[in-house]
Amino acid sequence: xxxxxxxxxxxxxxRDLIYKALQHPNRFVRETGxxxxxxxxxxLRGADLLPQLDELAGWLAxxxxxxxxxxxxxxxxxxxxxxxxMDEQSMQTVMPSLLPRMCLNRYxxxxxxxxxxxxxxxxxxxxxxRQRVAQCAxxxxxxxxxxxxxxxxxxxxxxxxCIAELMNKVDRSAVAPYVPRLLAALVDCFKDxxxxxxxxxxxxxxxxxxxxxxxxxxxLDELYELWFAHLWDNIWSVRETSxxxxxxxxxxxxxxxxxxxxxxxxxxxxxxLVQPKNSTKFKGVTNTGPFGVVRGVPSSATVPPPSEAxxxxxxFPEDTKPPTEPLEENDLSRFTDQPMFSCGSLxxxxxxxxxxxxxxxxxxxxxxxxxxxxxxxxxEVAAVMPTATAQFLPQLLEVSRLRCSSFKHCYNLLETVxxxxxxxxxxxxxxxxxxxxxxxxxxxxxxxQCGNRLAESAAGHCINELKKLIGENIFLGRLNEEQIQIxxxxxxxxxxxxxxxxxxxxxxxISNMRMGMA
Numbered sequence: 364x365x366x367x368x369x370x371x372x373x374x375x376x377x378r379d380l381i382y383k384a385l386q387h388p389n390r391f392v393r394e395t396g397x398x399x400x401x402x403x404x405x406x407l408r409g410a411d412l413l414p415q416l417d418e419l420a421g422w423l424a425x426x427x428x429x430x431x432x433x434x435x436x437x438x439x440x441x442x443x444x445x446x447x448x449m450d451e452q453s454m455q456t457v458m459p460s461l462l463p464r465m466c467l468n469r470y471x472x473x474x475x476x477x478x479x480x481x482x483x484x485x486x487x488x489x490x491x492x493r494q495r496v497a498q499c500a501x502x503x504x505x506x507x508x509x510x511x512x513x514x515x516x517x518x519x520x521x522x523x524x525c526i527a528e529l530m531n532k533v534d535r536s537a538v539a540p541y542v543p544r545l546l547a548a549l550v551d552c553f554k555d556x557x558x559x560x561x562x563x564x565x566x567x568x569x570x571x572x573x574x575x576x577x578x579x580x581x582x583l584d585e586l587y588e589l590w591f592a593h594l595w596d597n598i599w600s601v602r603e604t605s606x607x608x609x610x611x612x613x614x615x616x617x618x619x620x621x622x623x624x625x626x627x628x629x630x631x632x633x634x635x636l637v638q639p640k641n642s643t644k645f646k647g648v649t650n651t652g653p654f655g656v657v658r659g660v661p662s663s664a665t666v667p668p669p670s671e672a673x674x675x676x677x678x679f680p681e682d683t684k685p686p687t688e689p690l691e692e693n694d695l696s697r698f699t700d701q702p703m704f705s706c707g708s709l710x711x712x713x714x715x716x717x718x719x720x721x722x723x724x725x726x727x728x729x730x731x732x733x734x735x736x737x738x739x740x741x742x743e744v745a746a747v748m749p750t751a752t753a754q755f756l757p758q759l760l761e762v763s764r765l766r767c768s769s770f771k772h773c774y775n776l777l778e779t780v781x782x783x784x785x786x787x788x789x790x791x792x793x794x795x796x797x798x799x800x801x802x803x804x805x806x807x808x809x810x811x812q813c814g815n816r817l818a819e820s821a822a823g824h825c826i827n828e829l830k831k832l833i834g835e836n837i838f839l840g841r842l843n844e845e846q847i848q849i850x851x852x853x854x855x856x857x858x859x860x861x862x863x864x865x866x867x868x869x870x871x872x873i874s875n876m877r878m879g880m881a
Contacts, residue, residue, distance in 0.1 A: 463506035527567035569608025594736030610743030785828030823855025
């Protein structure tokens, strides 16, 4: 209630009391401290803040990098108030310490922090954001690299996105001197234990190579090795991101890059044909850790199926079995080297990259995952160099002929095949793809009635897209009566272009369903 009169009461002792709260070990106290700072900045604007300008900027920078999202948010609120009515000279003074952290928080995993920071950026920077980043490039680069080495995996993930943005959107002359350091940080994150960090780094590396192709040649061999390895990752989004990054590299280096990718396609695309029947989706990791934390399995170890595993193994891994004797209250072994978890997330805090291809655990790769990644890569090759695609369609056709009963996760692979085939066909060109259309139809319609909804939906999507690409009448002319009946009875196929008898059959099915429901 004192308003601006509070200024006369803010001596060194009172300010120190507030600053003490900002570094308190309890996050709620720190949050309250930054909210108090927000109130003060809202009252003391412009010239009233000049005596403590550098002091306040330093504390706000600390809060914007806090490990707790609620403290980051409170510091972000205070930072917006801090910039209100600030003149240009003062902004030039505080930008080197605050701007890098404001930049990174626009990509922070916590949605409240991220959205608020994006809005603050628009308010404070207006149309001058890129220019201000270029002016503070040394401080921005140092902070991004520091963030890529943070213990918090969410910060490392945000750092990867920020580095890609910096190298693609900011003045090249300002960023070029720092490209080797930035690429080294991304390569380190590419070997992270946390797959979202690897995924973010994978995408960022592709964008950075596109922005600085010559400067990237120093690490290109290592990047190729990492991209090709992640085409075989056990996380499907990482496989697709790797393919997208390789597509960006293909756009930059052309035939030079294609010659690196062709052998990988030839080797990986048909691997699903030798997939054992008892496939697993995340082979090499267990879900038996505390709180469901995924634990790595050494490559020499064998994990028995649940039906064969002893009950004790199903309940606790060997290194986390409950003690047979009660432990003392102050026994440090109870509180040492236990899994740590992120606030607001069920994901464990995972270590950052250690400089090897192991990423902190090993796993046996599944052949079908290699084929899945190769399908994504074929899609990217078709987009850039469509003439190089046709040679792989016979192999893709063999993969598409796998039955859902071939191995446990075959439907996951077929889902990918039918989602990507229309894109591949469009990039190849209608005339070229029509030579292979009739050969793909039998496995396509078999998947449409395989019983797995995701695979059936993908097959229906493929049919709808191929009809648009090739033409309704031409597509229907390639079908036999059985295939037409399957298509007419499927809810995943668009009925707008069906033949008159097909539409009647479709309407009849709907009527029968309604009568049955009644």
